[in-house]
Amino acid sequence: GQQLNQSPQSMFIQEGEDVSMNCTSSSIFNTWLWYKQDPGEGPVLLIALYKAGELTSNGRLTAQFGITRKDSFLNISASIPSDVGIYFCAGQLPQGGSEKLVFGKGMKLTVNP
């Protein structure tokens, strides 16, 4: 099946630091999504991106849809302890709807107060 390469797999940062993560693929996507998953919970959508080159912010979060449509990145600025969790990217393939979502493996973020 399709694959998304998400990196890094984990990060340990101090409160107040910025963190970046990205996803790459050999496939082209129409939509890029970024989710956060808290322990014992389901993923919650953070940001959705729809156009190549699009840069979107949601509070301290900023994400970009790569020009080639094969990659995306997410930045979190001025991290706080509640940013702890697993962050997933997902891409929606051009030939389908939500049933054609491809998910990254996730990045586990730890924030030390």
Place this chain on the structure above:
Amino acid sequence: NAGVTQTPKFRILKIGQSMTLQCTQDMNHNYMYWYRQDPGMGLKLIYYSVGAGITDKGEVPNGYNVSRSTTEDFPLRLELAAPSQTSVYFCASSYNREAETQYFGPGTRLLVL
């Protein structure tokens, strides 16, 4: 609205046993999905439904069955549990085919021994 609810939260099964994972949504969404999440891996789609009475296979359907007799409920059935089905199962629903409209349930953790 309760959103997407899943029961049970956790279950241990013996090899060969069967069980049904329950999923209910109260948002009147037509689209519903079942995913599994293995450690360190991205979500994989098992089955999905575009409306009552209509279901279709996802990427990893083997060993599972679903039904959709009502808009609200989308149970997932494991007939002969195998250790390879040890995973966390997430149900999701959406009001259209666009991935950014998906809401996830809290998950069911299943251990097959």
